Amino acid sequence: MSLIRAPRSPRTCHTAWAALPVAGFLSTPFLPFVNGPHLWFGLPSVLVWTVLWTVGTTAALAAVERLAPHHDESEEEAR
Helix, strand or coil: CCCCCCCCCHHHHHHHHHHHHHHHHHCHHHCCCCCCCCEECCEEHHHHHHHHHHHHHHHHHHHHHHHCCCHHHHHHHHC
């Protein structure tokens, strides 16, 4: 077993960003402060939680798209 870690690939970081909203959605039934008879801003807490994670999904996918290397653009710039 080597004590030196290989550098993380950019794909691993992007996968983590994309997996975060999925974890938020899947955790909904297990969180008592979300899955209960609570109102947040006058709406059911599950609805507000889902809307927040929907916006979070959009932000995470935008971050992945912005941070991902685009090989097509670098080939066009080299010409």
